Amino acid sequence: MILVYMECRDGKIKKSSLEVLSEAKRRGEEMSMEASAVLVGHGVDALAPEAFRYGASKVFILDNTLLSRYSPSGHAQALVSLTEEIKPEIFLFAATSMGKDLSPRLAARLGVSLAPDCIQTANKDGKLEVKRPIFAGKAFASFTFKTSPQMATLRPNVFPLIEPVDSQGETIKKEVVIREDQVKDKVAEVVKAEGADLDVTEADIIVTGGRGMKGPENFDLLRELTAILPHSALGASRSAVDAEWIDHQHQVGQTGKTVSPSLYMAFGVSGAIQHLAGMSSSKFIVAVNKDPDAPIFKVADFGIVGDLFQVIPPLKEELKKILSE
């Protein structure tokens, strides 16, 4: 069995978890393993049908009031007993903040290692092989596992969703044996960041500003572009972050986030090696920069040598025109 952890936020299963489930379904068919899902929390059983629609043949429910808020120690505790009981060959998570926090805790409890942030999976003689970027994307490494379950987290936005089907499966509720003192790290509150609805790691389109933006106020130009472009997020280069023009959570690159969107638009970004490492696996790259020798042009599919302040206004109009057609 390939088991997939379903991350729930705001009463919904996250898209990145459904992507992992879709990949589990595809790989499972090849490896003759069923894909199943596990939901952890309180009152989460209503979400099971969504997991069935994306390929789960079984959905395990770990429901307990102590798990109503995310806690890495509490959630890992609940998952340890389930994993030891049903013994999945493969256990996958989305490489989200929650997945990256929880999966290593669980792996260590199970005595297995873990490959994080994978961008490809393969069937290698009935075993899972995963490929992942290292050095923020300056190199790729592939791994197989010597222990079971084979555990990995998969990068959001890389694995396509399967076409959802109206399918029913088996919902299995498991009793969760957990004490209050086993929930050691509790989320007391979730603080929404200002004006940042979509994270760069989850966006289809990233609109990034670099030193060429000249100041924090000019990032509004890019925000206007993200308002027009569907499923897009605002990114930033390290120099823009270090100048305190924009918060670090937007930073793309080796000391920021490594991303693989469908479209990466870089405005006033020169393309330092650390930045290129973090975004070179984007499907399409667009760059606007005054300097024709900027390294960013070496990776761009489409580049404009010019002043971004003169290019963005007409670009906005053109995009609006196309979208209204």
Add this chain to the structure above:
Amino acid sequence: MFVKRVPDTESKIKINHETNSINEEGLNFVLSPYDEYAVEEALQIKEAKGGQVTVFSVGSEETKTILKKCLAMGADEAVLINDDEGETFDGLRTAKIIAKVLKTKYTEFDLLLFGKQSVGADNAIVPSMVAAILDLPQVTVVTKLELEGNTGSAHREIEGAGEKVIFSLPAVISAQKGLNEPRYETLKGIMAAKRKEIPVVTLAELGFQSEELEVKIELTKMESPPAREAGKIIEDEPGEAAKKLAEFLRQDVKVI
């Protein structure tokens, strides 16, 4: 405090395909950038509340250079856990070694601080694994940390938001950029660090059975990222360029 020696972020990474490893020749090794935030946080906590900052690193003899840097920044003590295995990508193996040191040799601590990930292996899994083995609370990717007596609260970054997590001490914290502004070493600090001995703990004295430290994740291939083909670069006047770009987004990228 736990730190790692890594190639600096300026490095071009070359792969030795025969050994399936990074070609280390000519690389400049430094203290992993996220570890600097962890060191700084430890020093600030010490300055505010007292206590002692001990820095550990699992690695080869060369790792002493980054431990010296931590001493020069102000850490009281640095310990090398000698392991000549090199990069294994096996986070559990490293976590087991660290946990064993804390269970057998340095058993008194209030807080275990890590960088959120090493730059290079990019695993970001060792802190959670150490917390799991030692059965401690964990908060990873922390941008704000507050301690009060025996409890703490930490702010961690999540997608488009933040989480405030509460926990009791001792606990494991991993530091994200934004937590603080790491200090530079002072000349006085560097001189003092030179005089300090760095004790070495060997894996043998930790009492590991050889199979306990076998690498459980097998590297099957290392490769360079696919080279991107040069695209189209235009120098048209802005209005015309914008029009062509919009057309490119519609026709080729198909995002609109």
